Amino acid sequence: MTTTFATGTDQVSAKAEKALRAAMERLLAGRPTCTDGRLVKENLYREAGVSRATMNRAHDILTEWNHRTATTGARTPGEARRDDELQSLKRELKETKRERTDLQRRLDASATVIAALHHDNTALREELGDRGTVVVTLDERRSTREETIGPC
Template identity: 50%
Template sequence: MPEPMSASERNLRDAMNRLLTGTAERTDGRLIKENLYREAGVSRATMNRTKSVLDEWAMRVDGTQPRDREIESLNRSLTERAAQIKDLRARVRELEEQLTIAATAVAELHAENQLLRGEDPTRNVTPMKRTLPRRSPAERA
């Protein structure tokens, strides 16, 4: 015949069920042992002495799953952001390649234009026409 359940063990099992179903009354609902004993209203030592409850807790709570909805949401968001960053980096590389092609084309067209005008294409500086500021009739006199 199984041993009768103590009040502490009953409280711990009830608290475990509330935590696992997401209906915590005294804690934030995270699946951690601290919340288990606080939800049950017993001390940590009492929880630690109740081996059957701790064994069941270990079987039912998988340590690799997110502890709560907020962490799960943050992990999902982080995964989405990482994918966006990867796509944006690929787009930046593509645009840099296009910019290099465009700059090369502009340089070649500039050199061709200089040849057509009879200028020296090896010259690095293109002279700019100097324009003098207009003077008013009073300044000319």
């Protein structure tokens, strides 16, 4: 049986080269058939169905593999999407926390103003009571007004 070697510096058969290239494309596309899809050399030779030694003799393919996986950080497309979504959610959470803190500050300031107004109102009622002036609540005044004017 005669073994033919692929061109270039690869010392593998054309069949092994074809299997390795097909496996590389499947892994890079995120469609593995035999592995978990991580972009590591172990998955490359297992996905191709060749031995590690055969893969190591495919110098051109390994150079291309190293070049193409360097930009992905050995992440599958699914992992890259997940990481991008995670970063987006972290930014959104940070913005939401900032908004919540701002709203809490505004709420605290409003509560302080309301407490001060309540204190002032109580003090004014006491002062009016000391003078002997009768304070009429708004509810009493409204009911008297409706009887005089009628419903709107």
